[in-house]
Amino acid sequence: MTAVPRVSTSPMTAESPSPSARIAASGDGSRAPVGIFDSGLGGLSVLRAVRAQLPGEALIYVADSLYAPYGERDDDFIADRTLAIGQWLASQGAKALVVACNTATAQSIALVREKLAIPLVGVEPGIKPAALQSKTRVAGVLATQVTLRSARFQGLLERYAADCRFLCQPGHGLVQAVERCDVGSAELRALLRSYLQPMLDAGADTLVLGCTHYPFLDAAIRDIVGDRLMLIDTSVAIARQLERVLDQHGLRAAPESAAAVLPRFYSTSDGTHQQQLAATLLQIDAAVDQVVIPSRRTAAPDSQAA
Numbered sequence: 241m242t243a244v245p246r247v248s249t250s251p252m253t254a255e256s257p258s259p260s261a262r263i264a265a266s267g268d269g270s271r272a273p274v275g276i277f278d279s280g281l282g283g284l285s286v287l288r289a290v291r292a293q294l295p296g297e298a299l300i301y302v303a304d305s306l307y308a309p310y311g312e313r314d315d316d317f318i319a320d321r322t323l324a325i326g327q328w329l330a331s332q333g334a335k336a337l338v339v340a341c342n343t344a345t346a347q348s349i350a351l352v353r354e355k356l357a358i359p360l361v362g363v364e365p366g367i368k369p370a371a372l373q374s375k376t377r378v379a380g381v382l383a384t385q386v387t388l389r390s391a392r393f394q395g396l397l398e399r400y401a402a403d404c405r406f407l408c409q410p411g412h413g414l415v416q417a418v419e420r421c422d423v424g425s426a427e428l429r430a431l432l433r434s435y436l437q438p439m440l441d442a443g444a445d446t447l448v449l450g451c452t453h454y455p456f457l458d459a460a461i462r463d464i465v466g467d468r469l470m471l472i473d474t475s476v477a478i479a480r481q482l483e484r485v486l487d488q489h490g491l492r493a494a495p496e497s498a499a500a501v502l503p504r505f506y507s508t509s510d511g512t513h514q515q516q517l518a519a520t521l522l523q524i525d526a527a528v529d530q531v532v533i534p535s536r537r538t539a540a541p542d543s544q545a546a
């Protein structure tokens with residue numbers, strides 16, 4: 241890790257052209273970037289899969305790390321930030337948006353879909369593949385508290401769990417660990433063990449990683465569970481879904497168009513950890529620009545409070 245994150249502010253302005261106008265102005269929508277957003281660094285696991293699946297796409301990534309973790313925020317706060325960041329990415333010319341955050345998807349995808357003029361892809365815990373693959377019919381789910389209590393998640397269980405028993409465990413502390421680039425300390429391993437051992441004891445053979453931060457903990461999880469749990473990470477499925485959505489809208493870039501271009505990284509925090517994680521776990525050495533993205537809730541004086 242070499243360069244220091246660059247700091248600049250680019251609040252969205254009322255004069256920003258509409259997304260469709262910008263894409264049209266570029267003359268070729270397929271060359272516009274795809275926006276990817278998460279509460280923090282977790283969405284980089286989705287960005288990794290998107291780069292592998294769609295190497296021709298230019299990408300803009302926003303980490304809302306100043307306000308992470310969303311899993312401990314109220315519903316209105318999450319919807320407010322998701323909408324503001326979606327609008328900001330559209331104002332930067334994004335032709336499509338990946339909400340690479342289970343918590344934000346669970347809470348606000350319907351609202352954002354209604355308000356944004358670009359195609360949207362959300363993420364959700366892999367209950368369906370887990371229910372299809374579990375042999376013991378017992379599966380664990382690690383996700384944020386907000387995701388687990390959402391109507392959307394409960395709907396997934398109703399639709400796909402069938403005869404499979406899902407042990408749902410809020411991953412308190414895990415997002416914070418990844419946000420400080422801790423993917424393997426003794427404390428983190430002890431925390432993970434406290435979540436995973438009861439699943440093993442109950443006979444689980446499958447673990448749904450229901451938060452995009454958690455794939456970065458796969459090595460630590462493997463050290464604890466060995467091959468007793470099959471890990472379900474939906475990032476590749478999300479990348480394939482993005483590919484389908486881009487095709488449907490005639491927005492897919494030619495495979496070679498952005499192959500050598502690094503993603504544009506933004507953070508609402510100082511970006512140091514984002515740069516570090518991207519360099520060490522994704523082998524992407526790119527600068528991170530700090531950005532101010534105002535929203536209704538964060539404009540208030542007590543904006544740091546959930």
Ligand code: DGL
Pocket residue numbers: 278279280282283308309310311312340341342343344384387415450451452453
């Ligand atoms: N990566 C986000 C998710 O998938 C983490 C949410 C949070 O910040 O708590 O849910």
